[in-house]
Structures are given as structure tokens and as C-alpha cells.
Amino acid sequence: MVFEYAPAPESASIVDIRPSYGLFVGGEFVDGHGEPFKTVNPADETALAEIARADAADVDRAVRAARTAFEKVWGPMPGAERAKYLYRIARLIQERARELAVLESIDNGKPIRESRDVDVPLVAAHFFYHAGWADKLEHAGFGPDPRPLGVAGQVIPWNFPLLMLAWKIAPALACGNTVVLKPAETTPLTALLFADICRQADLPPGVVNIVTGAGETGRALVEHDGVDKVAFTGSTAVGRGIARSVAGTRKRLTLELGGKAANIVYADAALDQAVEGIVNGIFFNQGHVCCAGSRLLVQEPVAEELVERLKTRMGTLRVGDPLDKNTDIGAINSAAQLARIGELARAGEDEGAERWSPPCELPGRGFWFAPTLFTGVAQSHRIAQEEIFGPVLSVLTFRTPEEAVAKANNTPYGLSAGIWTEKGSQILWTAQRLRAGVVWANTFNKFDPASPFGGYKESGFGREGGRHGLEGYLDA
């Protein structure tokens, strides 16, 4: 008996994609003055819309609009009043959740199940959570009367376009700052829909400004003199460049960069749930997750059995149409990213690791990569060291807890880690020794607006979310 699930696509008709989009500056959609670019549906390579490219003058206008709004309206506004706007935005996000989820899946390639059940609910939760802080900042532990910084220049990545927007905008606004945000070049659409939500919420003009474009636009924004705070999520290489350009200025900086998380499975772990956690850790969002559990460290007595179970489980993953409600793994976001994943996977083979993927039919058009497992990986291999940012898992083994910790920490990154064991004391012992900003125990990739998120070492600095996340937007 073969139990095939018929295609169950979410209807794309709920969202109305315009042929072209401008910049959102001072509460209005305006033309950009750079060469417009197209955003593409990664699942079938069709162009979705033409997007304005902001040049330095456009960015300057956006920063001025934000400055004016900060000085005249948003900065002086009592926290309780700011909260009302944030609550209103949060509710509008919930009301328009389906629209946002479908648009996110179309522009990004992530499965609708994830955009609908994870991304958009978390986006609303971040606004609700920070709305609650807006009138209670004096209780946040940063002094009796913490002040906003001013204008925040924010640059976000393409892996969680709307969620990263929420992580950036919600705390900034709650603390009384205004923002100029640049979404990623390949995924600008939900940010522009968010601009529409800001208008619907009657957010005062200039409090939120969205400038679209590529690296040049981002550079113009972070290097702009009128920006008081720079927040960036993205690759370590770009983050380094930003840190250099901001050094010596008055600008405050938070960076959330790459990761190469270790997911440590001890021999006494609940194996079936560990397998689920491993799958969720690396194949969630096609592995386009900075905190993905991309290095699996398994204790040797259960390594063989675990890998066997993992392979069986990987065989049930459904790769395909992001809008199908039964899809587990969607499309890779861009041709460039697909090429990078392919290159690193080849490097893994060349260096002697054993590559395995379940039999799986990939669509003919679009950017796709089968879920992939590498066994026999050594710490010295590139696939154990470099961030792949794709559905590729490297399996390493260890013998003792000390060895697990040593290998887990043996990376320039330090964003997240996972521990799987039925023994509570082992969780505590391990977590205390891991140099990672987030440590999950018997679960993985769990997010909550109340929980601070951020990295050690080359994974960046500063925290987002929770009480700690407010610090990056206050004169503390």
C-alpha cells in the first residue's frame, strides 16, 4: 500500500503582488533612484516584482525622515502611547497572517507550514512582547529613565525576512527609536507588506522606513552619519566589514552573525526524539538558519543506530512546492546560495567524508537541494568548520563528555548548541561548558520573544529578545 498525499497547496490568490514596489520613506511609497532589480520566486525562478533600489541620496532621505520622526513625534511620545501602536501592529499581523505567510513562502521558498506555524506567529509575538515593554523601560534594569538612541539603521538577511524585521523593529520602536531598515535583496516583499501594515496602523510617518537594495544600499545606510545605532544580522564577513566602518564613530552596534552549532547526542538520549530534534535542527528552513544544528556530535555507542534511524527519518522528508501544506523542505533561496551549498558538499566528498541523501525527486525548475548527510566527518574538514547554510548535516562522533565539549567549542562561531540526554545533571554539566549563546536541551530551534538570542565569538555580540535585547536600543 502506498499512501500518497495529494498536493494540498495553500492558495496564492490571497496575496496581491504588485508589478513594482518603491521605497517606504516618511510614510509614503516613493521611487528609488538606483537601477531597479527583480525579486524571484526561488521555487520556479519566475520574477515576482520589480523592486526599487535605494541609492545614497534615497538612504539619506530615509534617515532624515527617521530623524524628524524621532525628534518630533516618536522620541517624545510617552511609552504607553507607543505601546498602543505596537499592539495595533501586532494585531494587524495576526489578522493578515495568511497573507504574510503565503507571501513569505513565495518570496523566500520556505514551506508554508513553517511560515504559517513558526515565522508569522513569532513575528506577532515579538510585537506583542515589546509593546508590553514600551511603558515599563524604567524597570528593565538599565537605570531609572533609560533614553532611546535615536535613528537605528538595520540590515537583515533573507532566511527569515519578516521575523528578522520583527526582531529588529519591535525592540527599536518599543524603546523610542525610529528605524531605517534594509531587507535582503532576494526577499524584500514581506517588508514592503509590513510597510503597508504600518500605514494601516496609522504609525506616524518616518517612524519606520524601508529602503530596498543590495550591498551598496546597506553600506550607505550603516555608514550614514545620521544613524545612531546599527543592527545587522547576516554573514560574519559582512559583519566584520560593518564593525570596521562603525569603529571610531558614536554609533552603537549589535551583530548577529553565522554559526556552526553542535548538536550533542549522548548515548542515553531518547533516540527517536533526538532524531526529530536533529531533523528539526538542520532541515528547518532548508538549513538556512544561523543557529542550525549543522554538526551532529554522537556518542559512539549509539552512533550507528542513531544514523540508521536518522536515515530512515530523512527518507520521509517531503521536498517540493513551498506552498504545499505537506512540504517539509522548500526551495533554496537563490542560485548563489545553491551554488555555495553545492560547492561545500563537493568539498566534503573530496575530503573523504561519506555523502548520503534519501532517494528524492527534485522539481525541474527552481533552486533545490536534497537533504544531505555526511558521515565520517573530521573536525578538520571544511564541512565541519564552515557554515554551509543549507540542508547538509555533518556527523561526527565522540567518546567522552569532555571530548564532546572540546569538539563543540572548537569553532570560531558560538551561536547555539543542543544537548540530548535523559540525565539532567549531564545537561547542566555540558551547558556550563559550551561557549554558545543559546543552548537547547532535548529540543532544538525553539524561539520566544522573551528569550534573549545572540552569539559568542564570531557569531556576533549583543542580544535580541527578552530584557537583554532592550539594551541594544537604550542609552544604557
Next chain:
Amino acid sequence: MPMGDLRDAGGVSTETHTSAAELRAFLHGLPGVDRVGAAERADRLAGRSVKAAAKAEAIDLAISMVDLTTLEGADTAGKVRALCAKAARPDPSDASVPRVAAVCVYPDLAGVAVRALAGTGVAVASVATAFPSGRAPLEARLADTRAAVAAGATEIDMVIDRGAFLAGDYLKVFEDIAAVRDACGPAHLKVILETGELATLDNVRRASWLAMRAGADFIKTSTGKIPVAATLPVTLVMLEAVRDYRAATGRQVGVKPAGGIKTTKDAIRYLVLVNETAGPDWLSPARFRLGASSVLNDLLMQRRKLTTGVYSGPDYFTVD
């Protein structure tokens, strides 16, 4: 896991030599179950969207897996005969509807069901062993079983001694099951774990392995006589157990969630769970059953909706 001894048993369904210490060490050596993770996985699979042609196939499969059940103190021969008629021909107006897998009754009514179902291909299952509590002397429970088999039941649904299990007397539970297994003769043995009384998913996994090692042909969640019946996480853990047991021994044991399965949506969720946990080899009435009665009419109603495009009211489906 100390699987070597099991593999040596190759094909023999009942182990003949086992000790309390070995059994205990084995059951406590099984990998644990994380409750939160199991619930999350079951919840995730419940989100699968099964529509159109896939739904039509799933409905027919689900109908063919139903153990149509009546286990009331007030059962009569007439009630059982009515149920049997429904089992053989669930929808009198549509001959293409498959028959159900079995009718499940108390032992004293097994004979009535056997006569009513002769020639239909629907099996007769009988609960036995002082169902639902199991609190009777072993001899009485075995006599109960023999009587049901003598009356013609080809499937026996027994209950385990939950008291002994929770007290850690695994050998007693094992020997009880093995004895009932013997008393069944050619009849298939379904072992009811009554998971609502086992409290933890670790216990569900241990009880599953215990029953399989003692010779169960099926492991079944519940009697339906206590408030907590079959749940998706419990069934998930049992499906993992039969999957792992086959990998270790080569013998394929069936699974039967029972109680609380009321709608087509519920039934399809169980099928998805089977498909993605134990695998397609379990997607047949020989390996998976749904212990339920009210679900049948909902399946029929959804089936007619798919074929005709309109919903018929409950009055268009027989109440038996």
C-alpha cells in the same frame, strides 16, 4: 540493546526462557521517550493535509481497518447481530464500500457474531481475560479465553495486569501473556496495554516490548473503559516499538489504537502516523486496526460527500 537473544529466536513468536532480572534489565535498557518531543512529533504529523483522491483512498482503508465494537453490559444477541450486518455491509446503498475488519464483542456473544458473520470475511474478535480490569485469577482468565476461542472468535483482545506492571513485576505480566497466547491456539492475540493507566510514555514503550516478546500479534492501546483512551503520542510510541521490534527480530506486530477515535479526521491522522512512523508495511488491516464504532458513520458520511459532492445528514446512515 541486548537483541542477540531475540534474533536467535528467529520466527518463534513466544520466548520460552526468560528471567525476571533479564526482562527488567532489557526493558529498562530501552531508549527513553521524551514526552514533549513525542507530543510535538505527533502534533506535526497531525498537520498533514490529506485531500481529494488521497482522502478517498484513506477513507476506504480506514473503513477496512475498523474493529466495530460493542462492549456494553446491556449487549444482547440482537444488538450484536445488527452490528454484524453493519460490519459486512456498512452502507446498504453503496456496495463499493469495503467491509470492516472485525466485530469485537464480549466472549459470551462471540458465538452470535460468528454465526451472523459466516461467509462475510469479517473476523470475530472477542475481548477476554476478565476484560476490562483483568482482575481475576489466571485460571479464570484462561478459561475466559478458551471459551471465546471455542465459540469461534479468531482474534482475542486481552488486557495486561497493569498492577503487576506498575509494581515492576514484569515477569508476571510476561507469563500471563504467554499463557493466554497458548490458550488462544490459532487465534490472533491482541494485547491491550491500557496506556491510560501506564502514566508515562517510557512505560508504554516497555509494555509494548514486553507484550511483543511474550507473543502478541497486536498491541492495543486501550479498553475504552477508562477516561484516557488512545492518543496520537501513545500510538506514535507503539508504532516506533513495532518498527524497532521488526528490525530486531524480523517479526511484524500490529498496532490497534482504541477509544476516542470519532471522526474521519482522527482516523486519517492515525493513518498518517502509521505511514510516517512504522511505514507503509503497516498500512493494512492485517497490521493496523482502529478500535472504534462511531467513527464508521463519519467515514461513510465523508465518503459519500467525496463521491456525490454533497453532505448527507446523519439520518441517511444506519445507527446500529
